[in-house]
Amino acid sequence: MSERAGRKGGAVEEYAGRVLAERYRLPRPPADGFELVESRAFDTYSGQEVLVHQVLLPEVVSAEDGPDTAGDDGLDESARRALEAARSAAAIPDHPRLVQVFDIFVEDGSLWIASELVSARSLAAMLAERPLDAYRAAEVASDVLTALRALHATGWTHRNVTASTVLVCDDGRAMLAGLAAGAAQEALCGYDPVPEQVLAGGGEAESDDWHGPRSALEQERARQNRITVVGAVTERWAPEQAHEVHENWRLSPPVGPAADLWALGSLLFRSVQGHPPFPEESAAELVQLVCAEPPAFAEECGPLRPVVESLLRQDPEERPEAEELGGWLRSLIRSAPEPDVGVGTVQVPTDPAKLPVKRRRGELVRRRRKAAAAAEAGGTRHRRHARGKEARAGRPPKPPKLPKPAQASGPAGALGMSGLGAAPAGATATTAPMEAVRPAPPPRPPRPAVPAQPAAARGQRPAARPPIHEEDVVYRRPDGSDESPRRLGVKLLIAVLVILAAAVAYALLVMPHRGDGSGAKADRSVPASMPKPGAGKSDGKGGASTAPGSGTSAPATTPPAKPTTSAPASPAGPSLGPDFALRHDPAGFSVAVHTGWQRSGPNAQDEVTYAGDDLQLTVVPGRDRSSARGSDPVAYQLDEPELSDFRSSAWSSASGLQSLTLDGHPAAEGEYTYRNSSGQGVYARNLALLIDGKYHVVLVTGLDSQRAAVQQAFDRAVETYSAG
DSSP states (O other), X not given: OHHHHHHHHHXXXXXXXXXXXXXXXXXXXXXTOOOOSEXXXXXXXXXXXXXXXXXXXXXXXXXXXOGGGOOTTSOOHHHHHHHHHHHHHHTSOOOTTBOOEEEEEEETTEEEEEEOOOSEEEHHHHHHHOOOOHXXXXXXXXXXHHHXXXXXHTTOOOOOXXXXXXXXXXXXXXXXXXXXXXXXXXXXXXXXXXXXXXXXXXXXXXXXXXXXXXXXXXXXXXXXXXXXXXXXXXXXXXXXXXXXXXXXXXGSOOOSHHHHHHHHHHHHHHHHHSSOSSOOSOXXXXXXXXXXXXXXXXXXXXXXXXXXXXXXXXXXXXXXXXXXXXXXXXXXXXXXXXXXXOTTOOOOOSSGGGOOOOOOOSEEEEOOOHHHHHXXXXXXXXXXXXXXXXXXXXXXXXXXXXXXXXXXXXXXXXHHXXXXXXXXXXXXXXXXXXXXXXXXXXXXXXXXXXXXXXXXXXXXXXXXXXXXXXXXXXXXXXXXXXXXHHHHHHHHHXXXXXXXXXXXXXXXXXXXXXXXXXXXXXXXXXXXXXXOTTOXXXXXXXXXXXXXXXXXXXXXXXXXXXXXXXXXXXXXXXXXXXXXEEEEETTTEEEEEETTOEEEOOOTTOOEEEEETXXXXXXXXXXXXXXXXXXOHHHHHHTOXXXXXXXXXXXXXXXXXXXXXXXXXXXXXXXXXXXXXXXXXXXXXEEEEEETTEEEEEXXXXXXXXXXXXXXXXXXXXXXXXXX
16 A cells, blocks of 8 residues: 555656646646646546646637626536537547547636546657658558547547547557547537437437527637637538538538548548648638638559548548448558568577578488498398298298388397297397297299389389488589579679669660650750751741751751751651641740740740640740859759749649759759649649750640640650750
């Protein structure tokens, strides 16, 4: 008893702060102070540590009630509803995937929830370090789905599935918390989170006549309160929860299990891609985007992408059921690759006597011991000699005896049979001692001589081979060498490295640096300022090239009276396709442009634009110099003026930014997605090329739904672009 009291006393010394409900002692706050939202506490009644969570009861939610509406317990109507909703949520049956709630009480204008202290970290803390891979996220989602299915079976909807309420334990399993806190917040906003069957089964009388908003005005007021209380958290704003209130507000989709599945899909998106599917700068803007715009593409979710996109559908009826979703997650978890523990990793048993025996691989052969072979040969000759003596004495030969396991040739057999007293001391094992007690068989007529035949030809079963013992087995390589497997592995590794080096050298020396396989960039090594053979003359009006169809160059006798701008070594007309043509721009460059596009510019920023079909090609021929902007194309592209719309957008993403070399010139390219001033999604492909100390920019932009057309126009422009 004293030892237990000592342990409690030590725990109490660690918690020397504020005491809640005369029972839960909090730790001492730091010197600079903090706002308590969730903290450990020591329960002085049970002697164990718990977790207390604070839910504020703001006056703005219940300002219309006034001080006169407070009951005998000192709580107004909204606070009383929040307390009843939290206690009803805490009364559900316990489940291994749900955090257990111990106590709920109101003190100092706040609602306090004392729950189980789990040895785990929140998913939000894990995502702050790095995102999860698709298979680990599927494991966490499977555990959360198990908790949600148990909760939905009782009629409850969680409404608070976020990265902060999902706890990942030390053993890898995930648990779900925050049910009571979420129910209290919904009741504070003006909703009734308690299911009707729960109220009918044992609800209190004060809450029987209240089931949430009863008019459009109360519904809109509850929605505005929820924007203030919940905030910009995508997981808690399913489209049916963010739906605007209209005249027929009772026809809006009800908030049910489908809202929790929306939250699970948003949580998977956040866990894998590292950011939410909607921007969370403002709660009011988030509510509008959830109802009006589709979520961001789950491109980096890998095998989870179809699951996430199906869960984030706006219509609750189109989202998958919990049972179907569980099957998808289990199939994905079963297909997860095995962890790479290394080739040389060997699990050593705890008992050193049971260490694995390492053998050499090779052909299995039999090794006969010399002693056993000599003994068997000597016994055969002795038996033949005994049968010859009996034949010369006129006695019929004895029938052969079956060998016994205990009888063997040599001195051991002689000693064993001499103990019967039927043979002299010097007799061998082949002299039959049983002749003294067994009568001789009657003589038989001699058989005709038959030539010796093999056992298989006489219809007899061939003699059984002696068993192969472990000590008689050796491993020999087919070629007879004794080279170890380690040396063979080293040779194979060297051969593989040589093959890889040859492939890389072939790719660098023979294959083109860039292109889609058509060979359009095979002649890009010629400097852009020099004319190339096979290029026709420009018509001076920005039109197509007038090179002859045979592709031969102009005669050498043509006098170079004026220095003309020659086109780059572009592919022939059929390789560009019927939709593209080579344009020689008066600004001093050549590029393949979609037929029918209109040219404009250059503008004040020296930008030449070709536009048409909701797509736009922007070319900047050598406006910025490397002496002022640096010689790194990647750094230049990050601060490129043509990408100012991307940098100023509130919702944007960039990928594929890489450094490369085109025709011996350093370059950088990337792809960008952002929203323009009209709220439309824009997809852009950009190239920054450094030629003779000047930066040349090729930018193709279009709607996000026309990515294939943007990529095609960008590839044609990059393949045929030439300056000078």
